[in-house]
Amino acid sequence: MIKAVIEYQFLQNALLTCIFASIVCGIIGVIILEKKLLMMSGGIAHTSYGGVGLGYLLGFEPIIGAFIFSICAALGIGFIKRKGGTHSDIVIALFWSLGMALGVLFIALMPGYPPNLSSYLFGNILTVTKADLYLIIVISIIVVGIIGMLYNSWKAYLFDEEFASIIGIKTAFLDYLLLILVAMTVVALIRSVGIILVLALLTAPAATASHFSNRFLNRIIYSIFIGAIYCIVGLWISYYLDIASGASIVIFATFCYFLIFLIKNILKMQNSY
């Protein structure tokens, strides 16, 4: 495969996408796992499908549509959650379904044959273009910059939002900012694993890293490396078996997570005897 990577541009793009996707997944994954925002992230990801459909219908780049829809979903869900009055699960479920429904509607309204949307739904890292790659790199830089810049505030906010608010940290701002970062991460991941599978790539590396470290920063670093391994091995499997890359990455990541979970629990049981 190394020879093929040197030879083919699309494999180089795929490899770089893996690396940058792992960076954003590693950082945002650990944060949303600790903040228990996984379902909210799923809601944001699925809402973006409406944007993909709109992009096809109106003739602009579908990833831009996904970006706009996911940002709107992030702000909408965040606003309703903060204002209270309704259970956040209800709002997430409605955004989730609405986004998918709008996507289906917009595609149905298109004249002629409908486009093949499987690369957006399930991802195809081998079709990532230079433009997609640049988008992922820009998003990675923004995510790393914002998290790194406010690292101590993030940690205080994640551990105890109420106390953070008392000492003057602008928790409402961090709430919205985090959801916007989640939306950007979703967009960065759509081309590699797709809308439907994005949740697994946000969860699996961070959850695996939680088995190896009790330190917040270490978890993020481990999560990035574990994510890179999942993505690159998944890509390698998909290349050799000629199967969908998104599916192979997610299946491999999930398999590894459960394997590590199992080994850890067996070791724990052995130690307790």
Place this chain on the structure above:
Amino acid sequence: MKDKAIQIENLSVYYGETPALTGVCLDIGISEYLGIIGPNGGGKSTLLKAILGLVPISTGRIKIYDHGDKRKEVIGYVPQYTSFDKRFPITLLEVVMTARLRNGLSPFFRFVPKDMEMAYELIEKVGLKGLENRQISELSGGEFQKMLIARALTLKPRILLLDEPTANVDENARGQIYNLLAELNKDITIVLVTHDLFAVSSQVEKLACINGKLIYHGEPELSENIVNRLYGCPVDLIAHGVPHRVLRRH
């Protein structure tokens, strides 16, 4: 009457249409040790949150010191133990240090050695020396509460609000926490929300009983009549060694 640290006038707080507190008037003196008791859902925690400015006030007003200090500069807060995820990857020292973060959002903020020194000093003061780098998941209930007290003290408060600091704590640690609070009370006004009647009868200087409204405010001797009114049903008080209450079937 001591000079006032907190003046609460005709305070009402509503969650949507539901009243949590109505018409509460309460003055807390400087260096006073006030205990607040009442049934679950009676508005004790809401009162603390109203003082902290964390919940919107429907009517009335709360004045912190006569010269109108900003809340953050004078109040330390120890929240309920149950509101935490103990699996969060953070050490005791890191938790205490969070209180040294500056106002607002400071990009690229890094703690200075003075912050670290202060944190170590307070960790020692609450009796947790040597546990600085321990993960919070490895702390006992008592150690966790003392850590939260150290974090609150990092703000150098003149008023300390504590929400059930002895819940999930063993007998020994409970005694240590009360001793610590008695020591702190030499310089700091303490408002202690508790279900622990032992604290009420032997620790605090004044007592407030709250069940949606202020039922009683005064000396910490509880009559059966006051407790019955507070809990809204007849209550037996039994004292054998450690006083506690038994609710009659109703």
